[in-house]
Amino acid sequence: MSRKPFETSVAELTQSLGLLIRRVRAATDNHELSLTESMVLARLDQQGPLTTAELARIESMKPQSMGATVGALEEAGLVQRTPHPTDGRQLLVSLTTKGAEMRRAFKDAKRSWIANAISQLDKQEQETLFAAGEILRRLAEQ
Amino acid sequence: MSRKPFETSVAELTQSLGLLIRRVRAATDNHELSLTESMVLARLDQQGPLTTAELARIESMKPQSMGATVGALEEAGLVQRTPHPTDGRQLLVSLTTKGAEMRRAFKDAKRSWIANAISQLDKQEQETLFAAGEILRRLAEQ
DNA sequence: TATTGTTATACTCTATAACTATA
DNA sequence: TATAGTTATAGAGTATAACAATA
Numbered sequence: 001m002s003r004k005p006f007e008t009s010v011a012e013l014t015q016s017l018g019l020l021i022r023r024v025r026a027a028t029d030n031h032e033l034s035l036t037e038s039m040v041l042a043r044l045d046q047q048g049p050l051t052t053a054e055l056a057r058i059e060s061m062k063p064q065s066m067g068a069t070v071g072a073l074e075e076a077g078l079v080q081r082t083p084h085p086t087d088g089r090q091l092l093v094s095l096t097t098k099g100a101e102m103r104r105a106f107k108d109a110k111r112s113w114i115a116n117a118i119s120q121l122d123k124q125e126q127e128t129l130f131a132a133g134e135i136l137r138r139l140a141e142q
Numbered sequence: 143m144s145r146k147p148f149e150t151s152v153a154e155l156t157q158s159l160g161l162l163i164r165r166v167r168a169a170t171d172n173h174e175l176s177l178t179e180s181m182v183l184a185r186l187d188q189q190g191p192l193t194t195a196e197l198a199r200i201e202s203m204k205p206q207s208m209g210a211t212v213g214a215l216e217e218a219g220l221v222q223r224t225p226h227p228t229d230g231r232q233l234l235v236s237l238t239t240k241g242a243e244m245r246r247a248f249k250d251a252k253r254s255w256i257a258n259a260i261s262q263l264d265k266q267e268q269e270t271l272f273a274a275g276e277i278l279r280r281l282a283e284q
Numbered sequence: 285t286a287t288t289g290t291t292a293t294a295c296t297c298t299a300t301a302a303c304t305a306t307a
Numbered sequence: 308t309a310t311a312g313t314t315a316t317a318g319a320g321t322a323t324a325a326c327a328a329t330a
Contacts (some may be wrong), residue, residue: 007249009268010257011184013275018177019282021163022202025321028296035160036297042153053311060164065298067312089306089311107149115152117281125277126151132274133155135267139259140161167298170319178320195288207321209289231288231329 027113036061036069038106041078041095045103049094051084060140078102169255178203178211180248183220183237187245191236193226202282220244 004012028034033041040055050058056066070093073079078099084090095103105111118126146154170176175183182197192200198208212235215221220241226232237245248254260268 004272006261006268007257009272009275010254010260011188012279013260013272014177014256015181015184016275016279016282017162017166018181019202020159020278021177022321023282024159025296029322034297035156035163039157039160042157046153051311060161061297062299063310063312064300064314067314068297084311087307087311091312112152114156114281115149117284118152118155119148121277126148128270128273129277130151130155131270133151133158135263135271136162137154137158139256140158140165142259164298167319171299176320193288203320204322205287205289206291206323209291210320226288229288229330233289 024114032112033102034069037073037078038112040066040069040073040093041099041103041106044079044093044095045100049082049092051090051092053090055093073099166256174254175244176211179215179220180254182208182211182215182235183241183245183248186221186235186237187242191224191234193232193234195232197235215241 024035036059039059043055043058044050052066052070053063055061055070056063059066061069070079070081074081077096079093080096081091081093084092102111106115118129121129166177178201181201185197185200186192194208194212195205197203197212198205201208203211212221212223216223219238221235222238223233223235226234248257260271263271
């Protein structure tokens with residue numbers, strides 16, 4: 001196979017990411033959760049109740065921005081805020097029954113177009129994608 | 143190697159993409175070009191002068207949105223608009239000298255944090271990333 | 285009638301700044 | 308003094324709607 005120049009490959013990757021970002025945003029308009037909202041539900045599902053500040057740190061966002069996201073999820077009835085037992089400043093965010101159901105639906109790969117699309121790729125392409133995901137995470141955290 | 147459940151891998155990939163999107167946006171604030179602006183410059187560099195409507199189709203955006211992007215690039219002196227020789231409705235967007243210089247700088251992988259970061263990965267990781275880029279583009283266009 | 289482009293307006297996501305309450 | 312959270316405001320990126328000019 002003939003190798004492309006490095007810059008061409010980077011340009012193509014950048015373009016793919018750009019298209020994907022807009023595709024994700026478009027899906028959001030279609031009554032799906034936003035990327036950040038999905039990420040928050042997944043975190044709460046995996047790690048149990050967390051505070052807004054903790055969620056912000058995990059997702060590399062400002063606490064005020066995460067506050068808005070959590071507020072939207074709360075308004076949608078997917079999460080609830082309860083006072084921290086010992087620290088009066090903190091509010092613990094946790095999944096509601098409806099939020100937990102939403103997560104299960106996502107895991108079925110039926111409700112999220114991206115999970116659904118990935119599930120239709122062959123095994124090797126899925127492996128490539130997941131491996132790239134880990135590399136991209138390292139890049140993002142740099 | 144122990145395989146993770148599919149849903150876990152999808153969740154991790156989604157999280158990586160989310161972090162990356164925010165990282166790209168943060169870089170934009172630091173006087174770098176936005177992702178879309180970079181994509182437009184790359185297109186014009188590769189394919190020569192194009193109209194706003196053509197650029198919009200290529201990038202899966204509405205012509206009005208692309209008009210704003212092109213307007214920003216024009217204000218920055220990176221592109222110019224010239225009347226189409228035969229079709230009075232169209233304006234051809236092309237790189238200015240300054241815009242062409244900007245593209246060369248990007249190709250040096252010094253000005254763009256993402257190109258720079260990728261250049262520091264080992265060859266195999268770069269291959270994985272570029273292969274994933276092609277898969278992601280297919281997903282985005284679905 | 286279809287297409288190119290412009291202008292006006294609005295929405296989402298995230299940021300900064302200023303504040304209160306608690307530790 | 309530091310941390311958790313809220314509220315107000317702003318900016319970037321994109322969308323929809325309504326319009327003018329040209330094909």
